[in-house]
Every structure is written in structure tokens, then in C-alpha cells.
Amino acid sequence: MGKFRIGLIGLGGMAGAHVRWMAELGDRFEIVAVSDVSAEALARAGEQLGIIEDKRYADFEKLVADPDVDAVVSVTPNHVHAAIIRACLAARKPFMAEKPFTRVFEEAGPLLDQYEQQPVPAMIGFTYRYTPAFRYARELVLQGKIGTVRSFSVQYLQGWGAAQYMVPFVWRFDKNITGTGTLGDLGSHMIDLARFLFGEFEELSAQLKTIIPERPDAATGRMVPIEVDDFASFQSRMTGDVMGIFQTSRNAIGSGNQHEVSIYGDFGTLHASTENPDKLIWIREEEPGQLSRSTLDVPSSCKTTQYADFLAMLEGKEPDGLPGFMDGYRNQQVLDAIIRASETKTVVQL
Numbered sequence: 001m002g003k004f005r006i007g008l009i010g011l012g013g014m015a016g017a018h019v020r021w022m023a024e025l026g027d028r029f030e031i032v033a034v035s036d037v038s039a040e041a042l043a044r045a046g047e048q049l050g051i052i053e054d055k056r057y058a059d060f061e062k063l064v065a066d067p068d069v070d071a072v073v074s075v076t077p078n079h080v081h082a083a084i085i086r087a088c089l090a091a092r093k094p095f096m097a098e099k100p101f102t103r104v105f106e107e108a109g110p111l112l113d114q115y116e117q118q119p120v121p122a123m124i125g126f127t128y129r130y131t132p133a134f135r136y137a138r139e140l141v142l143q144g145k146i147g148t149v150r151s152f153s154v155q156y157l158q159g160w161g162a163a164q165y166m167v168p169f170v171w172r173f174d175k176n177i178t179g180t181g182t183l184g185d186l187g188s189h190m191i192d193l194a195r196f197l198f199g200e201f202e203e204l205s206a207q208l209k210t211i212i213p214e215r216p217d218a219a220t221g222r223m224v225p226i227e228v229d230d231f232a233s234f235q236s237r238m239t240g241d242v243m244g245i246f247q248t249s250r251n252a253i254g255s256g257n258q259h260e261v262s263i264y265g266d267f268g269t270l271h272a273s274t275e276n277p278d279k280l281i282w283i284r285e286e287e288p289g290q291l292s293r294s295t296l297d298v299p300s301s302c303k304t305t306q307y308a309d310f311l312a313m314l315e316g317k318e319p320d321g322l323p324g325f326m327d328g329y330r331n332q333q334v335l336d337a338i339i340r341a342s343e344t345k346t347v348v349q350l
Contacts, residue, residue: 002305004314007033007069009060010076011041018075021307028311034065060084064091070270071314074098082107089114094121096310100188101177101328105336112329121313124194124328128259129321130306132298133272133280140198143327146265151243156186156259160248161230168218173226181228184335191334199239201350206234206341211251234338
């Protein structure tokens with residue numbers, strides 16, 4: 001079995017998680033080059049990872065073009081997602097890129113044109129497809145265990161942005177960098193989970209809200225207006241007339257990383273959550289009028305990792321459920337439709 005030489009772009013907090021995830025697969029990945037706009041981050045990561053000076057790039061395009069790099073892993077803020085994907089496609093380098101696919105949908109169209117002309121193996125970082133409970137829920141739905149699915153609800157709640165914590169203005173609140181707020185950050189995961197479980201969005205309506213209208217600049221203390229949402233709710237009609245309700249917020253005190261789905265079918269209900277990722281709740285009638293509520297252990301067959309699929313992709317395989325290029329593009333389409341639905345206060349068709 002060969003080893004894949006990885007170029008890592010973006011050396012912030014999440015990069016450390018990706019380094020750990022790669023290491024979990026033994027020696028199948030070797031990080032041979034790094035890139036970041038911060039000279040300090042480059043020096044620190046270069047020392048920690050044993051990367052020689054010549055492979056520490058301030059310009060990510062030089063990393064992508066490096067012939068010693070077999071594949072690229074990009075862990076950056078939203079405003080450079082499109083440029084990195086464009087560079088990888090041009091260089092015909094396989095890649096894993098962070099979500100959301102692009103900062104705004106207008107950046108996605110040219111990437112699709114480029115991809116159709118010169119496709120390369122691509123993975124978008126929708127990590128929650130690899131939550132075991134979500135994968136088991138998908139398996140049970142496909143097996144018809146709860147009959148025809150009629151509706152579902154998804155929420156993704158965090159509490160770190162709540163007013164009492166007085167979080168200062170950081171890049172996640174900067175529209176020029178993020179495009180949207182909690183919608184693109186957390187809502188993109190909800191959209192991907194719904195597509196993973198139920199198929200495509202056909203129509204939706206939405207409301208976006210900025211709960212905290214300004215935050216202090218960490219350096220100056222000056223109050224900075226917030227132009228992105230920190231609460232989003234929307235409802236959809238999916239393939240097969242499955243109805244969905246979604247909410248996400250970074251102002252939910254008591255929620256650390258609460259991403260969950262409830263699925264309602266003719267013969268029962270399934271509930272899965274990141275808060276108990278190896279368990280699934282199944283509610284059904286075993287006898288008329290007698291409800292049974294079971295907590296199921298997720299079988300090992302539903303347990304795999306994002307990097308196991310990335311490795312399989314690099315080896316030329318096609319793992320079931322791998323979030324690929326078109327999943328990123330379709331996700332961005334839905335994000336754009338949510339914004340338009342909220343702004344126009346209308347139902348938007350997809």
C-alpha cells in the first residue's frame with residue numbers, strides 16, 4: 001500500500017484535528033508541505049510537522065503546484081475556498097476542501113464549469129456524514145424500518161455566541177470573509193445531512209436573523225456592526241414530498257455542539273444526535289396502542305471516518321456517501337435559495 005503526500009493549506013485550530021485524523025490511519029498519509037498567510041503559523045506548524053523551509057508556502061498556489069504534493073487538504077476561512085478549489089482543478093490535484101463550498105453562490109458556477117471540463121477526485125468536508133448514528137439512521141430508512149418517511153426535523157445549535165459571553169468580532173462574523181453567518185457555518189451541515197438522508201431540496205422558505213447587531217473589535221474595543229445571521233430557520237419539501245424543518249443558532253446557551261435529526265415515518269420515529277453518536281433511538285408500535293422506545297447500539301458496519309473515505313477516493317474507489325464536488329455545489333445552491341427566500345419572504349423553487 002502506497003503513501004499519499006499531502007499539502008495542508010490553512011494552519012488554524014481545525015488543522016490540528018485534520019492532522020490527528022490523518023495520523024489515525026497509520027502511515028498512509030504524509031504531510032510534506034504547508035501553507036498559511038501567517039508567517040508565525042507557518043513556522044510553528046513547520047517545526048511541529050518536520051516540514052523543511054522550502055515546503056512552507058505563504059502562497060497556497062505554489063503548494064498546489066508542488067510536484068511532491070499528491071493531494072491537497074484545505075482548512076481555511078470561506079473567502080479563499082473558491083480560489084483553492086480552482087487551483088486544484090487547474091493542477092489536476094485531488095483535494096479535500098472545507099465547507100461551505102464557496103463564500104457565495106456566484107463563485108460556485110465557474111468552478112462547476114471548470115470541474116466538468118477537467119474533473120478530479122474531490123471531497124468536501126461535511127464531517128457529520130461520518131457520525132455513526134446518522135449513518136445508521138440512513139441505513140434504517142433505506143431498509144424501510146420506519147416505513148415511508150413523511151417528515152423530519154434537523155437542528156444544529158451552539159452556545160458560544162450568546163450575548164452574555166461578549167464574544168468579540170472575529171472572522172466568522174465578517175461578511176466579506178464568510179458570506180453568511182451561522183447559515184453557512186452550521187446550516188451547511190444541516191443541508192448536507194438532509195441531502196444525505198432524503199435526497200434533493202425541491203422548494204423552501206426561510207427566515208434569517210441577526211440577534212446581536214454589533215460586537216466589539218478585540219484590538220480597539222470599537223463596536224463593529226454585524227452583517228451576517230446568527231440564527232437561521234427554514235422549512236423544505238424534499239424529494240418524494242418529504243417535509244423538513246431546520247433551525248440553527250450560535251446563541252443557544254447550554255448547547256456545545258448539538259447537531260441532531262428526528263425522522264418521522266409511517267411505522268416509527270428515529271432520533272440521532274452528535275451528543276450520543278454511537279446510539280440511535282427508535283420509537284415504534286410493537287403492538288397496537290403500545291409504544292416501544294429502544295436505544296440501539298450503532299453497528300460497526302456504520303462506523304467509518306472521513307479520512308478513510310478520503311484515502312479510498314485517492315486509491316480510485318467510490319465509497320458510498322462520500323461528499324463529493326457536486327455535493328458541495330448543490331449545498332451552495334440551497335444556501336443561496338435560503339438567502340433569497342428570507343430576503344423576498346417567498347417560497348423558492350429549486
